[in-house]
Amino acid sequence: MAAEYRPGAGRSEESTGRLAVEGGVELPARRRARAPPGRRRPRSPVDRRRPGRLTTCLRSNAKTLNSQDHEKAVLFLLMRSREWVPNPRRSAERRFMRISMLGAFQVELNGKSDFTPDPPKERTVLALIALHANRVVSIDTIIGEIWGDGPPRTSVATARTYIYHLRKIFIERLGPAGVDLLATKTHGYLLRLAEDMVDANIFCGLVAKGRQLLSDDQPEDAAITLREALDMWRGPALGNVPLGQTLSAYATFLEEERRSAKELRIMADMRLGRHRELISEIRSLVVEDPVNEWLSAQLMITLSRCGRRGEALGVYADLRSQLATQLGLDPSRDLQRLHHQVLVADQQPVLFS
Numbered sequence: 001m002a003a004e005y006r007p008g009a010g011r012s013e014e015s016t017g018r019l020a021v022e023g024g025v026e027l028p029a030r031r032r033a034r035a036p037p038g039r040r041r042p043r044s045p046v047d048r049r050r051p052g053r054l055t056t057c058l059r060s061n062a063k064t065l066n067s068q069d070h071e072k073a074v075l076f077l078l079m080r081s082r083e084w085v086p087n088p089r090r091s092a093e094r095r096f097m098r099i100s101m102l103g104a105f106q107v108e109l110n111g112k113s114d115f116t117p118d119p120p121k122e123r124t125v126l127a128l129i130a131l132h133a134n135r136v137v138s139i140d141t142i143i144g145e146i147w148g149d150g151p152p153r154t155s156v157a158t159a160r161t162y163i164y165h166l167r168k169i170f171i172e173r174l175g176p177a178g179v180d181l182l183a184t185k186t187h188g189y190l191l192r193l194a195e196d197m198v199d200a201n202i203f204c205g206l207v208a209k210g211r212q213l214l215s216d217d218q219p220e221d222a223a224i225t226l227r228e229a230l231d232m233w234r235g236p237a238l239g240n241v242p243l244g245q246t247l248s249a250y251a252t253f254l255e256e257e258r259r260s261a262k263e264l265r266i267m268a269d270m271r272l273g274r275h276r277e278l279i280s281e282i283r284s285l286v287v288e289d290p291v292n293e294w295l296s297a298q299l300m301i302t303l304s305r306c307g308r309r310g311e312a313l314g315v316y317a318d319l320r321s322q323l324a325t326q327l328g329l330d331p332s333r334d335l336q337r338l339h340h341q342v343l344v345a346d347q348q349p350v351l352f353s
Helices: 054-060 067-080 120-131 139-147 155-178 199-215 219-230 245-271 275-288 293-305 309-327 333-343
Strands: 019-022 025-028 097-100 106-109 136-138 182-184 188-191
Touching: 097 199, 120 139, 120 155, 120 188, 120 245, 136 139, 139 155, 139 188, 139 245, 155 182, 199 219, 199 245, 219 245, 245 275, 245 293, 275 293, 293 309, 293 333, 309 333
Parallel strands: none
Antiparallel strands: 019 025, 097 106, 136 188, 182 188
């Protein structure tokens, strides 16, 4: 006689939940087995039900990400999420990034789009690793540049957060090309940049080239090269970046190179006989630095060559007064000899070093 089926009849507490036994006949269960306590259904790296939650996805998958491949994981999650969808048309374009330090710190794409980080400390981190491009910057160096000798207890985690934000900016702006731009190394981070991607490197190269041209007695080419270098400046070096010890020293170096480039270009123009064109420029530089003997000497020479000996003598008198008032010094012997030449109308070439 066939067993009569009654819902729920004969089901034991030890039933697997898949089959119910009734009179030796296996019947399909109506309930699905529940997962053991503490276990949940596995989820995909990016929850499609919550678009735009990249940060939450990264945190939930942090344990499964290798720190060496973190930038690739970020790109994978960005592409899987709805926060960034690659545009095939834009991906085919040639993208060129340039970092500007000769003035306000800027990061530009193809000379148009500015995607400089807004938070000041992120700008500090990016400027620091750009200064040491293609070299590993340790996490301790980053912490010291941001907080000095008194970092907070959360400084390591905070610095890593800044690096993550920079990676996200690079990937969003540069696409797949931005994945390997900022790499994680054993003891720090490495920013891969070509030399011509940082304007400070281009400037220093042009100054060195102009100096060599001037020493090779090619004043025309030297003046053109040095003028090109000086035209790159847009203001004080790293003007909008909070400077720590390393960046402050580098900004001072860049300003000194700028000053040297100005002096070399003035020397090149004077060799070319452009004395009248130089008077107004040198005079403004003397106003900015009234105790600079070299600038005052060049102004005296240009004025004397243009037949304005009285003004040249006035420049010497002003310099002697400034030196005595501010520093308690007398003009150097070279400057005194130049003063004597102007007095006696000596037309021999005057060299002041």
